[in-house]
Amino acid sequence: MRGMARIFVTRELPGPALTKLKETHETVVWPGELPPSYAELCAQAAQSDALLTLLTDRVDAELIAASPKLRVIANYAVGYDNIDVDAASAAGIPVGNTPDALTEATADLTFALLMAAARRIPEAASFARNGQWQTWEPAAFLGADVYGATIGIIGLGRIGQAVARRAAGFGMEVLTTETRDQHNLEHLLRRSDFVSIHLPLTDGTRGLIDADALALMKPTAILINTARGPIVDREALAQALHTGQIAGAALDVTSPEPLPPGDPLWQAPNLLVVPHIGSATWSARERMTEIAVENVLAGLEGRSLPCQVPQQLFD
Numbered sequence: 001m002r003g004m005a006r007i008f009v010t011r012e013l014p015g016p017a018l019t020k021l022k023e024t025h026e027t028v029v030w031p032g033e034l035p036p037s038y039a040e041l042c043a044q045a046a047q048s049d050a051l052l053t054l055l056t057d058r059v060d061a062e063l064i065a066a067s068p069k070l071r072v073i074a075n076y077a078v079g080y081d082n083i084d085v086d087a088a089s090a091a092g093i094p095v096g097n098t099p100d101a102l103t104e105a106t107a108d109l110t111f112a113l114l115m116a117a118a119r120r121i122p123e124a125a126s127f128a129r130n131g132q133w134q135t136w137e138p139a140a141f142l143g144a145d146v147y148g149a150t151i152g153i154i155g156l157g158r159i160g161q162a163v164a165r166r167a168a169g170f171g172m173e174v175l176t177t178e179t180r181d182q183h184n185l186e187h188l189l190r191r192s193d194f195v196s197i198h199l200p201l202t203d204g205t206r207g208l209i210d211a212d213a214l215a216l217m218k219p220t221a222i223l224i225n226t227a228r229g230p231i232v233d234r235e236a237l238a239q240a241l242h243t244g245q246i247a248g249a250a251l252d253v254t255s256p257e258p259l260p261p262g263d264p265l266w267q268a269p270n271l272l273v274v275p276h277i278g279s280a281t282w283s284a285r286e287r288m289t290e291i292a293v294e295n296v297l298a299g300l301e302g303r304s305l306p307c308q309v310p311q312q313l314f315d
Ligand code: GLV
Pocket: 055, 076, 077, 078, 079, 080, 102, 227, 278, 279
């Protein structure tokens, strides 16, 4: 070990693993309920040997250039679009993420959203709670069948595959595609009753689900996004919901996050939004803390990170 390092952690994290950093290094945990501002993050990074960041922290080329001591960046997420990995690589800084820990939790939430939207759970629950429930109604809250339906899974990485395993249990026909196969993507969009996105956000996936893509979907289809908000064009989505071009959307992620209170998307019918909770289970979040801590310690000790981002590994 090279002695005491300074580590900046941008939020208090679930589980006991952070104490492992606190016991061995000067560990500064941002105390705010909201993330540090970009200026605050830069000021902290400039003095730190390691950063443990959240997906809400922008770690760009400018910040990296102004942080000469920095030896490792550990992101508390599987996605790392908030980090300029090319700039980190150029500066010789390894970047870690937390895959695997959240795969099943995120796939569970995908199914929760799918089923909630199909069976109109939020609407029916507030109807019951608000005293509107007068009798058993033959034709109230009719929704879509999940069992036996066709699901289109865009992106067949860890989470996409975990969703496919769940879909098999529901007797669903599973269509899959990677982004680059345009023909296959169009086929999937035309045929699916549920379309679920499981891609990282990159230049190639930003805006992938645009007006043209939505126009291919069935009028009875439901879109689910538990990946990254900017993969869906939100104006096109609002339009598709208003005109009934698709039947509904269930989003764990939006663009921007949070979706501002006055955003026109909130006016769209048949829209369910939850606040980016895909990995929000006790065990997933505690395991993510462990992995991020292991990544920080490995980086400080000059070992290879247990979970280094693929973009650096395959370069
Ligand atoms: C959550 O969105 C993550 O990337 O872990």
